Amino acid sequence: MGDILAFADQQDGEIRGVALEIVSVAASRAAKLGGSAHALILGGDGTGKDASGLGAYGAEMVWVARDESLTHYIPEVYAPVVAEVARSGNYDAILFPATARGKDLAPRVAALLDTSLASDITRLDVEDGTLVAVRPVYGGKAFARIKFQGFPTVMSLRLNAFGVAESPASGKVQIMTPPVKGAGRSRVIEFQASRGGTMDVSEASIVVSGGRGMRGAEHWTLLEALRDALGSDAALGASRAVVDAGWRPHGEQVGQTGKTVAPKLYFAIGISGAIQHLAGMRTAQTIVAVNKDADAPIFGVADYGIIGDAFEVLPRLTEEISDYCSNG
Amino acid sequence: MDIIVCVKRVPDTETRVRITESGNSIESDGVKYIMSPYDEFALEAALRTKEESGKGEVRVLTLGDESSKETLRGALAVGADAAILLQGTVTVDGLATAKVLAAELEKHDPPLVLFGVRSGDVDQQQVGPMVATLLGRPCASNVSDFNLDNDTIVCRREVEGGVEVVELDLPAVVTITKGEFEPRYASLKGIMAAKKKPLEVKDAELVESKLTIDRLEYPPERAQGRIVGEGADAVPELVRALREEANAL
Numbered sequence A: 001m002g003d004i005l006a007f008a009d010q011q012d013g014e015i016r017g018v019a020l021e022i023v024s025v026a027a028s029r030a031a032k033l034g035g036s037a038h039a040l041i042l043g044g045d046g047t048g049k050d051a052s053g054l055g056a057y058g059a060e061m062v063w064v065a066r067d068e069s070l071t072h073y074i075p076e077v078y079a080p081v082v083a084e085v086a087r088s089g090n091y092d093a094i095l096f097p098a099t100a101r102g103k104d105l106a107p108r109v110a111a112l113l114d115t116s117l118a119s120d121i122t123r124l125d126v127e128d129g130t131l132v133a134v135r136p137v138y139g140g141k142a143f144a145r146i147k148f149q150g151f152p153t154v155m156s157l158r159l160n161a162f163g164v165a166e167s168p169a170s171g172k173v174q175i176m177t178p179p180v181k182g183a184g185r186s187r188v189i190e191f192q193a194s195r196g197g198t199m200d201v202s203e204a205s206i207v208v209s210g211g212r213g214m215r216g217a218e219h220w221t222l223l224e225a226l227r228d229a230l231g232s233d234a235a236l237g238a239s240r241a242v243v244d245a246g247w248r249p250h251g252e253q254v255g256q257t258g259k260t261v262a263p264k265l266y267f268a269i270g271i272s273g274a275i276q277h278l279a280g281m282r283t284a285q286t287i288v289a290v291n292k293d294a295d296a297p298i299f300g301v302a303d304y305g306i307i308g309d310a311f312e313v314l315p316r317l318t319e320e321i322s323d324y325c326s327n328g
Numbered sequence B: 001m002d003i004i005v006c007v008k009r010v011p012d013t014e015t016r017v018r019i020t021e022s023g024n025s026i027e028s029d030g031v032k033y034i035m036s037p038y039d040e041f042a043l044e045a046a047l048r049t050k051e052e053s054g055k056g057e058v059r060v061l062t063l064g065d066e067s068s069k070e071t072l073r074g075a076l077a078v079g080a081d082a083a084i085l086l087q088g089t090v091t092v093d094g095l096a097t098a099k100v101l102a103a104e105l106e107k108h109d110p111p112l113v114l115f116g117v118r119s120g121d122v123d124q125q126q127v128g129p130m131v132a133t134l135l136g137r138p139c140a141s142n143v144s145d146f147n148l149d150n151d152t153i154v155c156r157r158e159v160e161g162g163v164e165v166v167e168l169d170l171p172a173v174v175t176i177t178k179g180e181f182e183p184r185y186a187s188l189k190g191i192m193a194a195k196k197k198p199l200e201v202k203d204a205e206l207v208e209s210k211l212t213i214d215r216l217e218y219p220p221e222r223a224q225g226r227i228v229g230e231g232a233d234a235v236p237e238l239v240r241a242l243r244e245e246a247n248a249l
């Protein structure tokens, strides 16, 4: 007992950045439980060349399940493989990232293992030798401390809420050929990349969100410029008002009926700060608000606020930040 | 095509949450309850599917207490044909809920079952895919739009960095996100008609919850922020603070 298994997501054969946080959490909690962390990578031929690299983040062992049928994510094919590996060890917990894929896969694995799942957790403690998770409920208006009965438990972790930590472990790679059960009853037909760029708002460590105060889709160039100045870990977000107006795709919406984000830095530009928007971003580490209304509720949660016109503030902000980022 | 939509009664998203003295639930007096917002999208998707094809029944299914009848009547008022209430206590354990729902769904075996992608209260984002797994059906989650055929459903799923188009064989399970399905309001005529529609109530065969809320806490207060200034002139101070105080750049 005491071991924890971390699902390490890959894309096109390469381990994704989000995996490092999951493996780091698995390693530190397993250490407290007196066990060790294992990671699991699923993918097509050639997957896992970089698998031993997870040792640097605390993975004692890295399972690589490699098969042509795992090249693309098909939940009905992936879930039984993860469940099989989970059963093969003595795991206290199986951890997933709370990405679209993680949130799709975790409940299926939990159901196959006949065990419960705590989704989108923001904290994971070890108390009296057992795991206790904390996760938001009621749109972030309360946090629930969750206790588990029965092992292994399954959890998905809110990205950026825990952080990445290095802790060297052996990272021994174990290649396995999973028993893959016949063709699934679902097929991926097509993938349409969104125009917003590849970094998803829920994964980004910096988010630049615009609201109705931006007055129209054509003004998003100002927000894009700020995002670009902030570097490749930054992504765009939006309020629902903006999505409803058709200025931005729903995939960028932050809030109760959109994505929940916990970045290091969140910019709310021309966003009033309605309770449903706050539900999606109040666990960000640092919040910056720019709003021309000094009474806007967003200033109630912001760490730093500028009262002013976004159209005047943004160009200056972009300029100062690119100066800083390019000069170090 | 017959469709069953699983819906849940939850506190209105505007509700102020007050934690009870025992510390593991919220006060329900004075709280307005609604159908979970994503379940409204799922119901709307089902109603439109029925209208477009001109055939089939839309039924709504819930696990909840007696008061959930009001939510089910609301669903009948906007156009669902029948409703089933499995009366019992709902917990934060989605697998316990999924088992109860799956057992009921098995009896009806509809070609399509719709869920909200996430519930407005515990927001576990799990019951739909769990039910699908228990029933051995294919499932697409986080779907913003779909097209039904005789034996397949083609879904647009919202995933990181874009939209994935997937095709599932029927019978299938789909969880709905906000997309094209802006919900309708009930008309007076609909509300009257709902009174005559079937609303079946039976005791839920509950299973043990293995996940429990030990304690609820209010969100940690954010440290008092500050206004760094007005207009573009405040930018240098903001950038300095982000760099030196917040260590965020």
Ligand SMILES: Cc1cc2nc3c(=O)[nH]c(=O)nc-3n(C[C@H](O)[C@H](O)[C@H](O)COP(=O)(O)OP(=O)(O)OC[C@H]3O[C@@H](n4cnc5c(N)ncnc54)[C@H](O)[C@@H]3O)c2cc1C
Pocket (backbone or CB within 6 Å): A210, A211, A212, A213, A214, A238, A239, A240, A241, A242, A253, A254, A255, A256, A257, A258, A259, A269, A270, A271, A272, A273, A274, A275, A276, A277, A280, A290, A291, A292, A293, A296, A308, A309, A310, A311, B013, B037
């Ligand atoms: C069930 C439900 C679910 C919801 N889910 C979500 C959700 O997921 N996400 C979400 O965001 N909302 C959600 N909402 C909507 C939410 O209640 C608000 O309506 C929405 O967040 C408002 O968006 P906004 O702040 O962009 O617009 P507004 O509230 O109109 O605010 C615009 C702000 O811009 C400021 N402004 C105007 N011009 C300028 C300028 N030139 N420079 C600077 N500032 C300016 C104004 O002072 C104002 O504060 C939901 C609502 C309901 C009922």
Ligand SMILES: Nc1ncnc2c1ncn2[C@@H]1O[C@H](COP(=O)(O)O)[C@@H](O)[C@H]1O
Pocket (backbone or CB within 6 Å): B006, B007, B008, B036, B038, B039, B061, B062, B063, B064, B090, B094, B097, B101, B114, B115, B116, B117, B118, B119, B120, B122, B123, B124, B125, B126, B127, B128
């Ligand atoms: N008690 C319930 N009764 C009926 N459907 C439910 C219930 N709980 C959850 N669901 C369905 O499962 C979806 C996801 O819920 P959750 O996993 O709690 O986020 C909801 O949008 C509903 O469609």
